Ligand SMILES: [Cu+2]
């Protein structure tokens with residue numbers, strides 16, 4: 064890898080901007096916007112990062128409440144609490160809110176906070192755009208949540224909103240849903256542009272691409288995925304909008320349209336979207352495991368290449384969501400092979416983490432616990448993913464609870480645990496205090512128990528034949544569902560402990576030094592804890608340092 | 614550290630328990646067709662491969678977590694990158710995958726060969742019931758869930774076949790290759806019977822193919838697996854597989870019934886007969902939307918006391934025969950025969966205190982249909 068210095072003029076420019084920015088900032092502290100306006104108008108990457116994270120946290124709880132409504136109804140056979148119409152709204156809103164409102168914004172929030180700190184930049188490349196990207200989100204999700212109160216209710220066709228159920232047969236609120244998804248999509252695209260611009264242009268002098276922390280690398284690749292597929296989502300929902308309101312029939316067979324086309328377009332977006340939700344998680348775990356094993360990541364370069372391979376493959380596997388749609392044999396085979404291939408780079412990642420642990424000097428603080436649980440349970444989700452790739456078997460698994468178990472294993476103890484691990488890991492940097500270790504452990508163990516009680520039995524109910532997205536089920540699924548529901552409530556309630564940890568940590572606690580974890584090596588640990596509002600106004604010079612990673 | 618130990622034991626127990634639990638009938642059914650058995654073997658093979666890989670990876674992981682604790686004085690090594698290891702852990706999984714892909718490909722090729730079918734059945738998904746048509750036999754009927762609402766709401770004890778019972782099961786002969794042609798009249802549904810390992814989407818505007826050769830007589834139950842609206846949970850599939858003789862007997866009975874019904878179109882029907890038949894049709898086809906007591910719900914209008922409908926018979930007939938375009942109210946002219954249509958319309962005009970006294974004769978409807 065030839066050393067590649069960031070263009071010098073960019074750096075001068077950016078430091079010039081910050082000097083100006085600093086003068087402004089001076090005003091800002093005294094005469095500038097305060098109270099609500101300070102947050103509405105902020106262009107500071109740390110404040111915007113905090114906004115993103117708080118937004119995501121609130122969506123996590125709202126989406127979680129919807130999930131608990133679902134689990135409460137499924138506690139026993141029969142219809143007890145809600146009607147099927149409302150049940151369908153709950154599954155749909157749970158999925159939409161968790162994917163677009165909780166997981167994605169959480170990663171963007173972490174990117175906002177940490178990428179400038181990890182590459183030695185004073186801020187994001189496009190700070191005002193950054194503010195705009197964030198404030199689009201409350202608008203989008205305010206609109207989406209308001210559909211619950213509209214006549215006909217909220218979207219009720221699943222987070223995958225297949226046509227024609229969502230077009231010809233959708234509730235009137237579908238148009239609002241489309242609008243809100245458009246807004247959220249714009250927010251994602253702008254955020255991605257900003258992240259790419261920051262990483263490519265604002266690295267400290269001497270930091271080559273292959274010196275970047277893996278969280279930065281994984282986010283760079285994720286951002287390119289976002290820019291590639293969010294427009295496809297925008298396209299498909301615009302076609303829906305036209306079908307619903309302007310008399311076209313893209314997806315209406317009665318008018319010569321093609322409902323299967325909808326699924327191709329949706330999953331061409333949807334599969335990369337899945338990796339958008341997991342690649343940054345890989346980055347976080349790749350920071351935490353070496354820090355608490357006090358040993359460098361085993362294969363930095365192969366981790367970068369594995370991430371890139373996964374990203375490229377993610378464009379070639381979308382049909383594995385559509386194996387029973389009735390596609391030709393050749394297509395089924397091609398997409399089975401490409402899907403199985405993804406196991407290779409994913410395996411490389413897991414092997415790398417495990418080998419990093421080997422002959423380390425390991426401690427088990429809360430961030431490490433969550434990261435280790437991530438490795439184990441993400442791998443379990445990976446195994447069921449491999450099973451789902453086997454097309455003949457997928458004819459049995461498809462659209463059952465087996466699939467629900469699979470994607471919740473990769474998303475909850477996968478993506479969500481990684482986000483929580485990242486929060487525990489960086490909280491000392493954000494607040495200047497260590498999170499409460501005892502509460503953290505309670506949070507961890509209850510979460511692990513809750514998650515496994517909820518999602519492990521779903522493998523069985525799925526194999527035994529329970530379809531997904533049903534408000535009532537045959538009697539042989541009753542035991543599995545009762546366990547899942549109990550687990551769901553344990554998991555949901557134990558997240559309140561996380562809130563307690565956060566509040567306690569902001570308020571006080573053991574003071575953290577600049578380098579809060581003795582094994583942590585990246586640049587963010589060279590600035591004081593808590594990180595002051597402005598950092599790296601003069602970029603750190605890494606040119607003289609020995610290459611960090613090779 | 615105690616926690617890590619607890620974790621190791623926990624995960625170990627989970628892994629050991631998983632197969633035991635599998636053996637207890639919580640697993641994918643082996644099924645009653647050659648394909649379903651092939652699929653089951655593939656499923657178990659890939660499952661055990663995953664278990665072995667999992668055991669190896671987690672063993673190394675938990676060994677490291679245990680052995681290299683700093684609290685026990687472990688000093689960190691600094692090794693990283695090793696081309697041999699990295700090449701090995703890329704190529705070995707690749708070889709395992711090839712080993713999996715070969716049998717999977719072979720099974721899939723078998724599944725994709727519907728040639729030489731002895732019998733063709735057209736399966737049409739409709740919100741929220743299945744319509745079956747025996748293409749060479751001139752027989753067709755709808756099949757809807759027969760579990761009563763009282764069981765769903767818990768006012769009555771739930772039967773063993775709760776949610777998995779229908780009024781008219783699909784009857785098929787064993788040891789015959791049956792080809793299914795699947796489509797839908799409204800949204801996408803998916804027709805699934807686990808024991809037959811047939812799951813295929815029914816998509817409006819498309820006709821999908823799948824097939825089955827059932828090896829054992831029996832009753833096999835499944836459900837719609839594609840979200841298709843409010844009653845997605847209440848759209849079971851029941852297949853009754855019979856020996857060839859029994860099947861032919863059933864077929865003959867069915868044909869006789871159909872013929873009798875066709876012949877009866879021209880005769881004058883009594884109100885009572887129509888009401889009785891109408892109640893049946895209404896319960897099996899219309900009640901999912903308009904409710905048993907005709908009270909409707911949400912976007913589905915009440916038919917009890919529906920003035921527009923009661924004031925104008927022709928309008929009523931038109932709504933049922935031709936549907937209301939742009940709404941979930943389908944055109945039933947294509948699905949129900951003249952007797953069924955006439956009787957359900959008569960029923961709607963006289964049930965639930967509607968009491969118009971109107972009688973709609975099958976012959977009238979037959980004229981309309983022609
Ligand atoms: Cu259906």
Ligand SMILES: [Cu+2]
Nearest residue numbers: 837839841845
């Ligand atoms: Cu369905």
